[in-house]
């Protein structure tokens with residue numbers, strides 16, 4: 001089949017295929033803080049690295065169904081710093097619990113029972129037990145075009161200013177992906193975990 005997504009979904013599809021076709025997507029478990037000091041934690045799978053050197057990442061918080069800004073984005077407009085905590089196997093239930101639509105003044109670390117520790121170079125705290133976390137400063141906000149339904153979305157590009165990695169996840173001078181066991185998002189409500197790896201050398205010219 002072929003269709004132009006700008007014209008809406010087409011049978012036999014009943015689900016937007018983008019989530020399934022651009023997958024797996026790593027999950028940035030994003031912590032932010034408001035100007036008054038209230039912390040926030042929520043998962044974003046429209047999340048990825050955009051540059052290794054300089055180290056930069058991006059994620060895209062869209063608007064709530066009622067058009068309001070999500071707390072994460074609201075906080076970033078007040079304090080333009082965030083931590084992208086890595087979600088490893090075993091953290092999926094806690095991560096999912098933090099995606100609930102809590103009131104703005106609710107700290108998801110407290111509400112879900114996730115231990116927080118101070119970050120080194122940014123104000124938002126990080127997930128204490130996360131195997132890895134990237135401390136970031138906002139480099140740029142990009143307002144995306146509104147969807148057919150009028151829903152807004154923003155791209156947040158961040159410069160990484162601090163990297164935490166659990167010693168157990170480092171082997172031979174590199175990150176041991178099997179120990180990190182990242183959880184990633186597929187289409188619908190499906191997820192995958194990095195547990196099978198193969199190696200391939202680049203062609204030599």
Ligand SMILES: Cc1cc2nc3c(=O)[nH]c(=O)nc-3n(C[C@H](O)[C@H](O)[C@H](O)COP(=O)(O)O)c2cc1C
Pocket residue numbers: 027040041042043044045046047060061062063069070071072073095096098099100101102185
């Ligand atoms: C695995 C997962 C991935 C998600 N990815 C996104 C995303 O990329 N963008 C987005 O706006 N919401 C995403 N959400 C929904 C947000 O986590 C949810 O709207 C949350 O309540 C936002 O929290 P906040 O209002 O505290 O910022 C995702 C939820 C889950 C469970």
